[in-house]
Amino acid sequence: MLLPSLILVVSFLFITHPFSVRTAPGPSPAPSSALGGEWRLLHESIGISAMHMQLLKNNKVVIFDRTDFGPSNISLPNGRCRDDPNDKVLKTDCTAHSILYDVHSNSFRALTVQTDTWCSSGAVLANGTLVQTGGFNDGDHAVRTIAACRGEGCDWVEFPHALRERRWYASNQILPDGRVVIVGGRAQYNYEFYPGDSRSIRLEFLRETKDGYENNLYPFLHLLPDGNLFIFANRQSIVLDYKQDRVVKQFPAITGGDSRNYPSSGSSVLLPLDENINPVAAEVMICGGSSHNAFQLAEKGTFLRAATTCGRLRVTDDQPVWEMEKMPSARVMSDMLLLPNGDVIIINGAGSGAAGWEAGRNPVTTPHIYKPGAPAGRRFTSVAASPRPRMYHSTAILLADGRVLVGGSNPHIYYNFTGVDFPTDLSLESFSPPYLSPEFDPLRPRIVRVSGAVGYNASFTVTFRVAEFLEAGAVSVRIMAPPFNTHSFSMSQRMVVLRGAEVSCLGSEMYAAAALGPSALEIAPPGYYVLFVVHARVPSSGIWIQIQ
Ligand SMILES: *[C@@H]1O[C@H](CO)[C@@H](O)[C@H](O)[C@H]1NC(C)=O
Ligand SMILES: *[C@@H]1O[C@H](CO)[C@@H](O)[C@H](O)[C@H]1NC(C)=O
Ligand SMILES: *[C@@H]1O[C@H](CO)[C@@H](O)[C@H](O)[C@H]1NC(C)=O
Numbered sequence: 001m002l003l004p005s006l007i008l009v010v011s012f013l014f015i016t017h018p019f020s021v022r023t024a025p026g027p028s029p030a031p032s033s034a035l036g037g038e039w040r041l042l043h044e045s046i047g048i049s050a051m052h053m054q055l056l057k058n059n060k061v062v063i064f065d066r067t068d069f070g071p072s073n074i075s076l077p078n079g080r081c082r083d084d085p086n087d088k089v090l091k092t093d094c095t096a097h098s099i100l101y102d103v104h105s106n107s108f109r110a111l112t113v114q115t116d117t118w119c120s121s122g123a124v125l126a127n128g129t130l131v132q133t134g135g136f137n138d139g140d141h142a143v144r145t146i147a148a149c150r151g152e153g154c155d156w157v158e159f160p161h162a163l164r165e166r167r168w169y170a171s172n173q174i175l176p177d178g179r180v181v182i183v184g185g186r187a188q189y190n191y192e193f194y195p196g197d198s199r200s201i202r203l204e205f206l207r208e209t210k211d212g213y214e215n216n217l218y219p220f221l222h223l224l225p226d227g228n229l230f231i232f233a234n235r236q237s238i239v240l241d242y243k244q245d246r247v248v249k250q251f252p253a254i255t256g257g258d259s260r261n262y263p264s265s266g267s268s269v270l271l272p273l274d275e276n277i278n279p280v281a282a283e284v285m286i287c288g289g290s291s292h293n294a295f296q297l298a299e300k301g302t303f304l305r306a307a308t309t310c311g312r313l314r315v316t317d318d319q320p321v322w323e324m325e326k327m328p329s330a331r332v333m334s335d336m337l338l339l340p341n342g343d344v345i346i347i348n349g350a351g352s353g354a355a356g357w358e359a360g361r362n363p364v365t366t367p368h369i370y371k372p373g374a375p376a377g378r379r380f381t382s383v384a385a386s387p388r389p390r391m392y393h394s395t396a397i398l399l400a401d402g403r404v405l406v407g408g409s410n411p412h413i414y415y416n417f418t419g420v421d422f423p424t425d426l427s428l429e430s431f432s433p434p435y436l437s438p439e440f441d442p443l444r445p446r447i448v449r450v451s452g453a454v455g456y457n458a459s460f461t462v463t464f465r466v467a468e469f470l471e472a473g474a475v476s477v478r479i480m481a482p483p484f485n486t487h488s489f490s491m492s493q494r495m496v497v498l499r500g501a502e503v504s505c506l507g508s509e510m511y512a513a514a515a516l517g518p519s520a521l522e523i524a525p526p527g528y529y530v531l532f533v534v535h536a537r538v539p540s541s542g543i544w545i546q547i548q
């Protein structure tokens with residue numbers, strides 16, 4: 001295990017060159033910044049369609065699609081091939097279906113996945129290793145791990161029979177005790193743990209929310225500050241005490257008739273947990289989705305308008321009620337990501353139809369930024385539109401430098417590049433939210449160092465530079481857990497606003513913020529986080545820290 005100080009040195013090297021990213025050769029559209037924000041094409045082709053993405057602590061991104069839909073546009077390493085007599089398309093496939101993208105150099109290389117990862121899930125362990133679970137066909141009981149390692153030998157390790165149940169369209173969450181909980185999946189009304197005891201535990205809630213249309217896949221999971229799990233499926237939600245296999249709370253159905261989970265895919269975030277509020281309150285926000293029968297109608301050629309609403313639920317209240325709001329556009333299959341300043345970006349997706357093959361229409365290329373703390377009616381803004389539709393099987397994750405990495409889109413059963421409405425997209429783009437605009441540079445904190453380990457209840461100091469310092473009250477120190485993103489849901493996504501942030505001036509534009517590490521494992525499970533200093537809503541570039 002690396003010493004925290006060493007990690008900080010390594011991370012520091014990274015943040016001193018946040019803009020050294022080499023742009024890809026080939027066409028790059030002119031930056032579109034009229035509405036705020038800027039899109040950049042990083043690669044026309046990364047060889048695969050980014051269906052699942054996870055940022056690791058070395059600023060590399062693990063990306064994969066599926067092994068059973070024909071040859072990709074990148075070869076497996078070392079001339080290897082994959083033999084699968086059950087594959088529906090290619091019994092022998094010498095192409096790769098996973099890559100490792102290096103943010104720093106804007107380069108990528110192929111990884112080796114041998115079994116099918118289609119519509120699977122994942123979570124990062126406390127030591128920074130990604131654990132991916134399930135998939136389809138020969139991969140539906142598999143667990144695959146990849147460490148945040150270096151060098152050509154760094155690749156997937158597969159355990160094909162490690163899961164108790166088949167996990168296809170399940171959701172995962174990292175837990176305070178270091179295990180991962182894996183919930184649901186197609187025809188799975190239960191959950192299990194990794195590492196587990198070969199047991200799966202019934203969860204009738206998942207059967208009850210099926211309602212004949214199965215709009216309860218990829219259930220939304222959030223770990224609450226009391227250690228229980230919030231689970232949302234279709235329109236219903238509960239709190240599960242997974243330690244005692246007990247449903248301890250049931251919430252009213254979200255207002256309105258729309259379903260919110262796959263194939264009526266909306267998205268969900270746990271809004272930032274603020275440790276300066278005691279006890280820490282937890283609030284969930286769910287946006288978009290579609291009518292319960294949108295997928296069935298799309299298959300018959302009718303594409304219903306997607307849901308326009310978001311609902312917020314303060315799950316730690318005694319009698320929580322859904323507070324509904326209207327988005328500037330109807331959206332299904334959008335991703336919701338927390339941004340370092342506590343805003344939420346709603347990005348990718350379509351305006352009508354549903355998730356699933358050929359089931360979406362009217363791409364929504366304009367992201368919305370939602371400010372949770374602004375007065376009602378003034379929370380949404382729209383930013384620059386993406387040059388490309390990002391439909392079913394598209395992804396988005398936040399990078400440590402504050403950009404959003406966007407890829408994927410493949411609403412077809414194979415890699416279909418021609419003769420279809422929304423061709424399979426192998427590209428990778430980045431979106432720089434408006435806070436990265438140079439006009440905010442005078443207000444932007446630049447982290448110089450972190451003194452002391454960011455342990456539980458431990459005090460530490462972040463030294464940063466800022467040219468135009470407003471006031472101590474405008475500074476906060478936050479940590480973010482980078483999520484596993486697929487199918488419009490960012491699993492284990494989490495932001496904690498830390499206590500303290502008393503700021504002292506050290507002279508010549510240099511300041512020190514004293515802060516306290518998280519108060520509980522339930523608030524921030526052990527692991528690697530990206531730490532940001534935010535000043536006047538403008539975030540620094542983030543650095544990696546380990547909480548243990
Ligand atoms: C496949 O990759 C090559 C570069 O290796 C690129 O020129 C081509 O456009 C890619 N094909 C697709 C369909 O993206
Ligand atoms: C990370 O933890 C897992 C589970 O304890 C273990 O199997 C794996 O070897 C560890 N990886 C590293 C790189 O330490
Ligand atoms: C996608 O490509 C496959 C294989 O070429 C073809 O059979 C299928 O019809 C295509 N799908 C669409 C929607 O055109």
Ligand SMILES: *[C@@H]1O[C@H](CO)[C@@H](O)[C@H](O)[C@H]1NC(C)=O
Pocket residue numbers: 456457519520521
């Ligand atoms: C942090 O301090 C609080 C208050 O003193 C205490 O209740 C809590 O158990 C501590 N957390 C940890 C992880 O030690």
